[in-house]
Amino acid sequence: MNATELDTPALYVDLDVLERNIRTMQERCNKLGVSLRPHIKTHKMPEIARMQLAAGAIGLTMAKTGEAEVMPGDDILIGYPLTAEKFPRVRELAKTRRITVAVDSVEIARGLPGINTLVEIDIGAGRCGVQTPADAVAVARACTNFQGIFYYPAWLNEAEFQAARRKIDAVLAALKAAGFEVKIVSGGSTPGMDRTHLIPQTTEVRPGTYVFQDATGVVQGLCTEADCALRMLVTVVSTSVPGQCIIDGGSKTFTYDATKGAPNYGLFPGRTWTMPRMTEEHGHVALNGSTAKVGEKVWVIPSHVCPAVNLQDEVWYGRNGMVEGKWTVAARGRVR
């Protein structure tokens, strides 16, 4: 069956592109001399996690305990501060698998006796992460199984990366002076990959988006349209308003994650179309001089692929535009 025969909206992943993205990122990490521990937030599918592990990833990263309960692999990093209700479930997981948890507070570190921990350091994202070397030591002291540190580079620029390196140097020195052995320095992210060498202490990286790539990556110059493995098939359902068509995917299909700059919620390969506006179930497409027909099927590269996948229960896959099967987005809804 040709993928364009799918009812819409439907996500379709091109396996050739997916496999190339997985292979390329593994090769980049090998060259950099860092381990790859992909974040599964982008795909939430055990089948793709297994492909990443088979290609050389040392383990997986995720945000939720519930995701760890459905994901494969012997070595899992929960890169998110836990709430107390999750401690028993994490201890249960740790009976059969290597579980590591990122922490940035004494309160949470104390709740995890016997669990491997990384202390999160804020290098400029202003999200989680201790602010000073002294705080890093204080949290490390509350850990029974301290393994190292964790940072999140987000979209930092080169100057910010240079400052981050100095901060990490200071943290590592303080930890060493306090008697801690730092085995792991966990960093990375898809947009931050190009600057990983600027923090040479890094031992592993946690990119997520690279498996599928998306319109934000294209607009930012991180990838090309040809690297975008996952696309949403939609149908034109209305052409009543001149200069515009409505597709059957809106904010409940793509989410309001716009590409940077002018609001645009997706790329339409090979077309002049843009999507500057959405409502819940309607994508408002500007035709920009071209035309559209009711019933016409159209491919969209989502602006931000991670939350778009998170809205679907299933994803079809295949090669050369043909459908070979479908996967369930098994970790979707595992929100706790």
Next chain:
Amino acid sequence: MNATELDTPALYVDLDVLERNIRTMQERCNKLGVSLRPHIKTHKMPEIARMQLAAGAIGLTMAKTGEAEVMPGDDILIGYPLTAEKFPRVRELAKTRRITVAVDSVEIARGLPGINTLVEIDIGAGRCGVQTPADAVAVARACTNFQGIFYYPAWLNEAEFQAARRKIDAVLAALKAAGFEVKIVSGGSTPGMDRTHLIPQTTEVRPGTYVFQDATGVVQGLCTEADCALRMLVTVVSTSVPGQCIIDGGSKTFTYDATKGAPNYGLFPGRTWTMPRMTEEHGHVALNGSTAKVGEKVWVIPSHVCPAVNLQDEVWYGRNGMVEGKWTVAARGRVR
């Protein structure tokens, strides 16, 4: 069990407030002399749909054929243009229930022989809907079971409503002249309810958000915090960055639907807190002079409740802050 003992993030609905919202909207419709056909997009739960029907709603509105397949009731309006793949499923549904579909194109109207249809008229939202009385007649002629017209008032102001009334008058005159009997004029929406009387031809309305209400409604003066039946319980997971805390709900919990004006992704009843920023799993909360403790549980009224519910598999319910049970968001994921 007290609702604050739930692991987070978790949605909790206060049944007293929910029942009052359902009753109040039904009373408003009764006074206006219009039928109520609530849009289930807000809750996606058959249990709440049954409460709306029991309170006097004549039927339900939804966007997706897949939603109709799991929702109760004998009288369903699919208020969204269908794609051809859905026609057989709609015909199947129509064997046992009254199914009506909104259409705005000859192409889709022709695909639905024997199915009741409403012709959508664009009264200013610039989304779906024919633009002229002549186009309304053309689409009506392609319908075998024409029942009336359908409009979406969105956030139109009073002057726009006055213009909309004139447009609907012209459409009704053209349809009458062409020999069509208009039995239904379907309008409404929660923000548009107050102006329904400005289009007195309206026979039924389709509000959705009113069942739960949300922070956008509070900010717009459509409701008060006390009317917000559904709240998200979250936990403070990090206080590392001064002046800020991180809660365990971000754009994959609330979605990037901000309240109008300054970006704010939720209200924190009884607190000075605001949430001007999110990442996927992190809500970045500005404390605005107050403090937060790691592990502290906090209630958030979502900015836009409809997409927030759409991200959860289950919702807990009860009265006076106690948990009596939970419902499955059965129509979530029924995207086609």
